[in-house]
Every structure is written in C-alpha cells, then in structure tokens.
Amino acid sequence: MTEQTINPPVRPALSEIDFNYGQIRRDMLMRRVGKVLFLLNPIISYFFLWAPIVVLVVLSFNKSKTVSVWGGFTTDWYAEIFNGTSQFTGDMVVALRNTLFIAVISTVISTIIGTMVSIALERGFFPGKKIVDAVLYLPVVIPEITQAVSLAVFFKFLFDTIQALSGQRVTLGFGTIIIGHVVFSVSFVVITIRGRLSDMNPRYEEAARDLGANEWQTFWRVTFPLILPGIISGALLAFTLSLDDYIVTFFTNGVGTNTLPIFVYGLLRKAVSPEINAISTVLLVASMVLVGFSLFIQGRGANRT
Structure with a gap:
C-alpha cells in the first residue's frame, strides 16, 4: 500500500472554499435568459409563418371591400363564389x-x-x-x-x-x-x-x-x-x-x-x-x-x- 492510500488528502471545509459568487450569478442569469429565448424562438418563428395567413383568413370575412377598414363580419364573399x-x-x-x-x-x-x-x-x-x-x-x-x-x-x-x-x-x-x-x-x-x-x-x-x-x-x-x-x-x-x-x-x-x-x-x-x-x-x-x-x-x- 502506498503512502497516499494510507493517508488520503484532506478535503477543505466548505467555509474554506473561496466561491466566486459573481460568476455564479452570471451563470444563473445566462441560464434563465437561455430558457426564455428557447421558449420565444418557436413562438416568434410560428408568428412570422402564420400571422400573414391569419390576416388573410380574417380579411376574407370583412364586409368592407378595402383591407384597411374593418366593416363587420360577413360571409357574402364566400356565398358569391360558391x-x-x-x-x-x-x-x-x-x-x-x-x-x-x-x-x-x-x-x-x-x-x-x-x-x-x-x-x-x-x-x-x-x-x-x-x-x-x-x-x-x-x-x-x-x-x-x-x-x-x-x-x-x-x-x-x-x-x-x-x-x-x-x-x-x-x-x-x-x-x-x-x-x-x-x-x-x-x-x-x-x-x-x-x-x-x-x-x-x-x-x-x-x-x-x-x-x-x-x-x-x-x-x-x-x-x-x-x-x-x-x-x-x-x-x-x-x-x-x-x-x-x-x-x-x-x-x-x-x-x-x-x-x-x-x-x-x-x-x-x-x-x-x-x-x-x-x-x-x-x-x-x-x-x-x-x-x-x-x-x-x-x-x-x-x-x-
């Protein structure tokens, strides 16, 4: 048996460890920001994909003939087509x-x-x-x-x-x-x-x-x-x-x-x-x-x- 095995190194107590609290706070902040961005990524992506389609569908029920003015809900345009x-x-x-x-x-x-x-x-x-x-x-x-x-x-x-x-x-x-x-x-x-x-x-x-x-x-x-x-x-x-x-x-x-x-x-x-x-x-x-x-x-x- 070696001397290192007989006398294992003594670990320092937690009170003796010098924690870098600033680095820990920055790491925790980056994790929180990463989680928020991870959740926002699909939301923003799907918004840009589906927002024009939603606007198109909504305006197809617009009673007004201009897209800039909402004149009320109607299905007359579909009735005229069919x-x-x-x-x-x-x-x-x-x-x-x-x-x-x-x-x-x-x-x-x-x-x-x-x-x-x-x-x-x-x-x-x-x-x-x-x-x-x-x-x-x-x-x-x-x-x-x-x-x-x-x-x-x-x-x-x-x-x-x-x-x-x-x-x-x-x-x-x-x-x-x-x-x-x-x-x-x-x-x-x-x-x-x-x-x-x-x-x-x-x-x-x-x-x-x-x-x-x-x-x-x-x-x-x-x-x-x-x-x-x-x-x-x-x-x-x-x-x-x-x-x-x-x-x-x-x-x-x-x-x-x-x-x-x-x-x-x-x-x-x-x-x-x-x-x-x-x-x-x-x-x-x-x-x-x-x-x-x-x-x-x-x-x-x-x-x-």
Missing part, C-alpha cells in the same frame, strides 16, 4: 378546372413513377444507384425558380429542335405544365414511399417467394398492400403541391392554360378584394385538409405495421 354570382366566376371556374385537370394527371403519373423508383432504390441493386438516389433529391433542395427557368429553357430548346427537324411548331400548354409538375412531385412521392418501404420487413416478401409466388404476385399480394398507405400519402402530397404551384406553372404554361394560383395572382395585380382573400382561404383549407389526411393515413399505416 353561388356563381361573383364577377370573377367565369374565369375562376375555368382556372379551377385547369388546376384540377393538371393536378390529377400529374399526380397519377408521379405516383406510378415514384412507386417504381422507390422499389428499385430500396430493394434493387444496380450500377449508378447512388447517383440516381442523389439526383432524385435535386428538385427538393434546389430553388423552385431555378427549376422553373431550367424547364423553360429545356422546352424552348426542345421545341426549336422539333421545328427545325420537322417544320412543326410546338407551343407550351397543358403537356408542359404536367411534365413540370411531375418533375418536382416525383421526388416527394419517392421520399414518402421509401420511408414506408424501409419500415417494412423484407422477410414477408422472401416468405412469399419461398411459397412459390413470382415477383409480380409478391408485389400485388404482399408489397403493395403494405406500402399502400405510403402510396396514398405520396399521391395526396403530390396533388397538394400541384394544386398550389405557381412558379413552375408560370414558366411552363401557354395560352388558355391559366391555373387558379396564376388567376389569383393576376387579380392581385389589379386590386386586393375580399373575394381574392376568400378564394385564397378556400385553397388554404383544401391544402391543409389534404396534407392532414395524408399524415393521418401515413401514421395509421405505420401503427398497423
């Missing part, structure tokens, strides 16, 4: 029909392509898989204006080439808008479905193949029912993104293909009326319902797995 008595009813119905047509077609295409790509990336092994996986996230991370300009330049180059080779003049229209919406929607569909596939036990598929099922039967009887909540969630997300998109649609639309977001922006350039606020509120509610339903289906499917 009854067809609004001055914008005709053009708005056409824009809404175009919006729904583009959203449905692009959603169907995005969901089919996204499902196939998800299964290939999650279950398959092929050269260039990491490159495809990285490129797939580009529409999510790059600015939407960059994507819109690149699509416009691509279509310009493509149409000029077709005209030079065949003499046929091709213009922007529903086809170019749908392609543009599919380009940015596929990534979100793939992300949603891959999340569902990663939680699924691959032994279910292996057991089906061991029992004599081929790849096609395994997909429709085992894989597809299990990833169906993810497919529905991805489809609803793609539909919502297409329904609300303005930038890509603006750069890829042609004559007679205005959508509801473009129609609303055109009205804003003239004047801000309560009818515009009401239309925007209807779009907001529709988007929130679709996103909420998508999250509900995805969460319910995860609980069942």
Whole structure:
C-alpha cells in the first residue's frame, strides 16, 4: 500500500472554499435568459409563418371591400363564389378546372413513377444507384425558380429542335405544365414511399417467394398492400403541391392554360378584394385538409405495421 492510500488528502471545509459568487450569478442569469429565448424562438418563428395567413383568413370575412377598414363580419364573399354570382366566376371556374385537370394527371403519373423508383432504390441493386438516389433529391433542395427557368429553357430548346427537324411548331400548354409538375412531385412521392418501404420487413416478401409466388404476385399480394398507405400519402402530397404551384406553372404554361394560383395572382395585380382573400382561404383549407389526411393515413399505416 502506498503512502497516499494510507493517508488520503484532506478535503477543505466548505467555509474554506473561496466561491466566486459573481460568476455564479452570471451563470444563473445566462441560464434563465437561455430558457426564455428557447421558449420565444418557436413562438416568434410560428408568428412570422402564420400571422400573414391569419390576416388573410380574417380579411376574407370583412364586409368592407378595402383591407384597411374593418366593416363587420360577413360571409357574402364566400356565398358569391360558391353561388356563381361573383364577377370573377367565369374565369375562376375555368382556372379551377385547369388546376384540377393538371393536378390529377400529374399526380397519377408521379405516383406510378415514384412507386417504381422507390422499389428499385430500396430493394434493387444496380450500377449508378447512388447517383440516381442523389439526383432524385435535386428538385427538393434546389430553388423552385431555378427549376422553373431550367424547364423553360429545356422546352424552348426542345421545341426549336422539333421545328427545325420537322417544320412543326410546338407551343407550351397543358403537356408542359404536367411534365413540370411531375418533375418536382416525383421526388416527394419517392421520399414518402421509401420511408414506408424501409419500415417494412423484407422477410414477408422472401416468405412469399419461398411459397412459390413470382415477383409480380409478391408485389400485388404482399408489397403493395403494405406500402399502400405510403402510396396514398405520396399521391395526396403530390396533388397538394400541384394544386398550389405557381412558379413552375408560370414558366411552363401557354395560352388558355391559366391555373387558379396564376388567376389569383393576376387579380392581385389589379386590386386586393375580399373575394381574392376568400378564394385564397378556400385553397388554404383544401391544402391543409389534404396534407392532414395524408399524415393521418401515413401514421395509421405505420401503427398497423
């Protein structure tokens, strides 16, 4: 045994320790300030996110036609929109029909392509898989204006080439808008479905193949029912993104293909009326319902797995 073990060092009494009370007070003050700032951070962030939306919804019930004066509560603007008595009813119905047509077609295409790509990336092994996986996230991370300009330049180059080779003049229209919406929607569909596939036990598929099922039967009887909540969630997300998109649609639309977001922006350039606020509120509610339903289906499917 050493001398240090036999005679351990004597700890000084608390009265003999020189406390730095000023430093302790500063540390306690910084902790309190940190807690307050930690609580204020989400409040301020959500305020800047939701305050404009709340103002929009409130002004959609304003009886006055000017946004600077509150004339009382009314639902007349919503009644005019749904009854067809609004001055914008005709053009708005056409824009809404175009919006729904583009959203449905692009959603169907995005969901089919996204499902196939998800299964290939999650279950398959092929050269260039990491490159495809990285490129797939580009529409999510790059600015939407960059994507819109690149699509416009691509279509310009493509149409000029077709005209030079065949003499046929091709213009922007529903086809170019749908392609543009599919380009940015596929990534979100793939992300949603891959999340569902990663939680699924691959032994279910292996057991089906061991029992004599081929790849096609395994997909429709085992894989597809299990990833169906993810497919529905991805489809609803793609539909919502297409329904609300303005930038890509603006750069890829042609004559007679205005959508509801473009129609609303055109009205804003003239004047801000309560009818515009009401239309925007209807779009907001529709988007929130679709996103909420998508999250509900995805969460319910995860609980069942």
